[in-house]
Amino acid sequence: MDSDGVTPIDFTLLPDLAVRPLGGAVIWADDEFFAEKENLINPGPSQYRPSTFGHKGQLYDGWETRRHRGMPGDDSAIVRLGVPGVIRGIVVDTAWFKGNYPPAVSVSALEVEGYPDAETIAERDDWFTLVDRAPVTGDSRNPFAVENEKRWTHVKLTMHPDGGVARLRVYGEGRPDPGLLGLGPLDLAALENGALVIDCSNRFYSSPNQLLYPGLAGKMGDGWETARRRDDGNDWVHIRLAGAGLIRLAEIDTSYFLGNSPGAARLTGRTTDGTELELLPRTALLPDTRHRFAIAPMAASVEEVRLDVYPDGGLARLRLYGEFGE
Numbered sequence: 001m002d003s004d005g006v007t008p009i010d011f012t013l014l015p016d017l018a019v020r021p022l023g024g025a026v027i028w029a030d031d032e033f034f035a036e037k038e039n040l041i042n043p044g045p046s047q048y049r050p051s052t053f054g055h056k057g058q059l060y061d062g063w064e065t066r067r068h069r070g071m072p073g074d075d076s077a078i079v080r081l082g083v084p085g086v087i088r089g090i091v092v093d094t095a096w097f098k099g100n101y102p103p104a105v106s107v108s109a110l111e112v113e114g115y116p117d118a119e120t121i122a123e124r125d126d127w128f129t130l131v132d133r134a135p136v137t138g139d140s141r142n143p144f145a146v147e148n149e150k151r152w153t154h155v156k157l158t159m160h161p162d163g164g165v166a167r168l169r170v171y172g173e174g175r176p177d178p179g180l181l182g183l184g185p186l187d188l189a190a191l192e193n194g195a196l197v198i199d200c201s202n203r204f205y206s207s208p209n210q211l212l213y214p215g216l217a218g219k220m221g222d223g224w225e226t227a228r229r230r231d232d233g234n235d236w237v238h239i240r241l242a243g244a245g246l247i248r249l250a251e252i253d254t255s256y257f258l259g260n261s262p263g264a265a266r267l268t269g270r271t272t273d274g275t276e277l278e279l280l281p282r283t284a285l286l287p288d289t290r291h292r293f294a295i296a297p298m299a300a301s302v303e304e305v306r307l308d309v310y311p312d313g314g315l316a317r318l319r320l321y322g323e324f325g326e
Helices: 037-041 118-122 208-212
Strands: 025-029 075-093 104-110 128-135 141-145 152-160 167-174 196-200 235-253 264-270 276-284 290-294 302-310 317-324
Touching: 025 037, 025 118, 037 075, 037 167, 075 104, 075 118, 075 128, 128 141, 128 152, 152 167, 196 208, 208 235, 208 317, 235 264, 235 276, 276 302
Parallel strands: none
Antiparallel strands: 025 075, 075 141, 075 152, 075 167, 104 128, 104 152, 196 235, 235 290, 235 302, 235 317, 264 276, 264 302
C-alpha cells in the first residue's frame, strides 16, 4: 500500500498503447545492425531458438545494435503509439539478451501534432523524460512506473550505450485528439477514444482490453476469453466510456469463438449520479457472429457500462456507437 493506505494498481493490467495490433509503429532508430527495431512492439513474448545464425550473427526477436567500440553517444528508437494517451508505466523487456543487453536505459516522450516525417521527430530537442537513466538487468522484464498526466503520441527508448532489447511495453490510458471530438457519432467504447476496462470477473485466457481494440479480430486470441465456470454465476466486464454519452447502437462480436462463445449477453449503463439503466436485456448470442442491436432512446447519458455474459466464454469486440451528451 502507499502512504494513503491505497493499494496501487498494477499498471501492466492496462492496455499497451504501443503494441502493433493497436497501430503502434517503430518509426526510427539510429542503428539496428543485428536485429530490427520493429520487433520491439510485436505482440506476445519474445521467441528464441539457439544456434540460429544469419549472416550478421545469432537471430534475435528484438532490437539489437552493434557494439560502439569507443564511438560516442547512445542508441535510440522512436515508437509512434498506436493509441496516444496518458502513460502509467513502462516495461523494458530484455528477454534472451544475456551478454548483450544495455547496462542502462531511459525513456522520453513527445506529443506531436499532425504527421511530420520520422527524421523531423528524431531531431526535436523537446523530449520529456519519463524514465531517467536507470540500470536494467538482462533476460528480464524491467518495470518503471510513470507519474504524469499529459497526453503523449510518441516515446523514445534510449540504450546507454548499446545492446539489445526484446520488447518495449507502454501501458496507459487512451486519450483522443480533442480536435477530432464532436464531429459526429463515435464508438464510446473504443480504447483509442479514451474508453478503458476498469474491472472484470476473469481474464484467464486473454485481456478484456482487447474488446476495445480497433478493427476486426484476426483470430480467437485477439479477443477476451474467460475460464469455464463451475458455479451458478456469470462473467462480466466493466468499462469506463470515452465520456458520458448517449448510446444508439451496440455491436457484440463473437467472431472466431465457435464452441466457447457466451450463450447470452446483457448491457447495463451507469449515469454520473450512479443510476443504472438497462441498455440491452439478456439476449441470446450466436457463435462466430457480429451481432448489432439498436438501443432504445435513453433517458440520460451513461459514463460506464457493464457487459454481462452468460455464463462464460469469449468475445472478439464490443462497440457502443453514440455521441457525447449531458
